Amino acid sequence: MLGIIATEKTSPLPSLKSFRDDYDSVAKTCVAVGYVKDNCKNIREKRNGIIAFEARGKGGIQRVSQGNTVTFVEVDLNLGGGYNAIKGVFVAPRAGVYVFGWKIFTDTNKIAYTSLLVNGKRKAYNPCHNNGHGLDGTCSEMAVVRMAAGDKAWIDSFYSTASINAKYCSFSGFIL
Incomplete structure (x- = not known):
């Protein structure tokens, strides 16, 4: 017998x-x-599937020409890494239903007509017209949209030149 x-x-x-x-x-x-x-x-966060961002504007008065992107460069939250502060664009890391919200602050007697675009198509509008009376105006909007992975969402000025007080403006979103 062999020994093992x-x-x-x-x-x-x-x-x-x-x-x-x-x-x-x-x-x-x-x-x-x-x-x-x-x-x-x-x-x-990517392992856990969390996708959410919150960004604010920076500085004082910002003029955004019609068709141009409103940028929100102060990023407070970017779970999942989908928001690009330099471009002001959110890129969906994965497919799903997303909720977006944005707040725009205008100066007295100024307008800021903004909208949410997804892949270049307008999904929601936020027309903010401050009639004066010595007060500044704040307008906000929310939208729920279905996105595929890689789809892009951003805020732009859809009518005339938007005059916003950037430090009081924000853009946020999350996946449901």
């Missing part, structure tokens, strides 16, 4: 548990020191 000798096989590759432990450690360090903090969060 048990030997322990060792792999030159790290175990899956070791890999997960190392990954979690790097992610925690990344968040703790603030280095590429959003990228670390986005990895976790």
